[in-house]
Amino acid sequence: MIVVPLIERKRDGGVLTPEEWSALVAEYTAGRIPDYQIAALLMAVFMRGLERQELAALTDAMLASGDRLSFDGGGFKVPRIDKHSTGGVGDKVSLVLGPLVAACGIAVPMMSGRGLGHTGGTLDKLEAIPGFRTSLSLAEAKAQVQRLGCVLIGQTAEIAPADRKLYALRDVTATVESIPLISASIMSKKLAEGLNGLVLDVKNGSGAFLPEVDRGLELAKTMIALGEDRGCPTVALITAMDRPLGRACGNVLETEEAILALRGEGPPDLLEVTYALGVEMLIQGGIEKNTKKARKKLETSIESGLAAEKFEQIIEAQGGNPVEVYAAPRTGVVQRVEPRTIGRAIIALGGGRRTVEDTIDPTVGFVITAKPGDKVLEGEPIASVFAKDPDGIRTGFEALAQAIVIGDKLTHKPLPLVSHRVTRAGVEKLGV
């Protein structure tokens, strides 16, 4: 594909056709257009902006680059609504709003991001809950939405890969703060969630990414048009970020404050913003007809404990790392369980250090029930692997296959558990 004339046209204030945007995104995602050409094009977009139909084509192309959550044809009739925030300090609204609205009968397939710059990220707050898994597959996420009404996950590799690639390039080419590019990025991901409605929390004030209210309103209008044109009713609230929201700032502290808020003990400003967004979601989903009734329903859901219980169900459903059981590959006698192989595998799983500066994941590892001398049957469970992801499970299985040697009979007697006692007087052989 010949890209230079397209960059030139955008540079000079012209318009690219939907077909041209579609081809650009597809070819770039496939690695057939170099970064430097797209970098130049992004800078031209930053300066010149995008016409409405260009933005629509760009967003559609980014959305089409990956999979989406689809609830079609499954008989799942619950309205699906999500919220997006432009990000702030102390903003733990998602942790309260997701379970709260789900407890009121809305399905919330919520895909969130990490903190970058001075703002916090919902994923980081969720991962402050020991064992909480944010990296579910689309199939797992869908199943959880259908079962519990809410899932809280990160952007999967399957969703809008074009956005991932474009975002990384924007981040290093000073083309982040462009309203059309921000809008396409957010909406290509949100529209992939298979939503019936979307509420935007656009932050305003010194702590917001776009501190001026006019820019915030422009962003809101741009995203609303994108959503509505694609059949996803979209509404935005402009909320204050000239001071932190709530009292707690920091991941564990914010998660604790969110749990308090779900019990009705949260700070008033946090609850107020959460209720305002929740009201929009209940009305969009057709659960309630007006603000007053919707607000009442949200308050009741908190007072009754249902909202807090919903969060507990979500934590339980997403808690704990993947664990898989390792079965004996053959019948025989365990000859060896080699500790070095296991120790090195823990490091490979992220649970040990290569250098003293390394940080570790304390949750990974092995439970090995087989000991040298044990008789085992083929297929009998003899160990478990605790890992962060399926790759880790594979690594763990390979280590177990190497460390646990099963043969026809014991070839070496295992060492006595306590073999010698040494004192100043000398060495005493024990052989316990």
Place this chain on the structure above:
Amino acid sequence: MIVVPLIERKRDGGVLTPEEWSALVAEYTAGRIPDYQIAALLMAVFMRGLERQELAALTDAMLASGDRLSFDGGGFKVPRIDKHSTGGVGDKVSLVLGPLVAACGIAVPMMSGRGLGHTGGTLDKLEAIPGFRTSLSLAEAKAQVQRLGCVLIGQTAEIAPADRKLYALRDVTATVESIPLISASIMSKKLAEGLNGLVLDVKNGSGAFLPEVDRGLELAKTMIALGEDRGCPTVALITAMDRPLGRACGNVLETEEAILALRGEGPPDLLEVTYALGVEMLIQGGIEKNTKKARKKLETSIESGLAAEKFEQIIEAQGGNPVEVYAAPRTGVVQRVEPRTIGRAIIALGGGRRTVEDTIDPTVGFVITAKPGDKVLEGEPIASVFAKDPDGIRTGFEALAQAIVIGDKLTHKPLPLVSHRVTRAGVEKLGV
């Protein structure tokens, strides 16, 4: 100090005097001998070994380079015994043994290390307990030993700084696996704990640092001589590390298994090694006279729940990061609480990312109860800082002093919490 003749003498199989060792360690620790000279000397020691009085002088010099835990003159009469292990896979003995023996009336000032190479480290296992602090000062550690009978900490900066410097140099000069150098390193730290006795767990087998039993015995004898000569009765057990100890391998998993063991539900091999070491400690401390009675006392301490309770007390005493309250520096009205300053401070405390690859400490942050418009009195608590260490507390206080602006009256009206509602139909001003 002229170092070359000393290196030459050791290189050629000669002996350095105690005064020479003492001067070498003191000058090197003070930065007045370059690394390359000590590197050459360490390699000569690796090849030629050390005479008994040389090793003693080296150990004493390393011990003298720092502070020690001293219980003299305080009227604290409880016998103080510690255990050291040469390290293995699945070796969570320290976590069981410390509380268990403390519950039997022994004081255990236990200083442990991190996992390196294929072996795990007690510190990493302890830090798998949310909020557990392993970096106490010597004064804090001493107070906890006197109050609870056990403290579980890392090597503080105050203890044997010469060892820290020498160990780092050995690690990068292939001079780690030297029995005199290992012995001096271990014993200079252990002797700084102010002990009345020490039990060594020297691992044997393919997963041990020194896999051959002869080398293990040599190491045991060397350390025993060092301890005994310094008035610290020392005994060693040689235990099996040709397979992992217990079933769990990995930090959280091992901590869980240790807690189970303290409730008497641990794997038999783990309990057996723990009991064998515990028996030595009780006898060394004069709590029991023979193996049978000592073993019975340990078993009773587990069955009664006292050992598990002791571990809970230790966790509680060491749990939770430092938190300090920030007071209003003057009387007045809160004019601003600047979110960006707070967001950036969370990153500085280690709770946010500079790049997407950064790992974060989820526990740090702020709770800020003051909001713009609030009237505050000088000295009134208006925020808290949650940090990893006193440096973090200082960083947090500086951020709060900058972010929270207090003046005579409100100069800017805070933004309305929810200021606008934007839909496809247009912008509605709310001003809630």
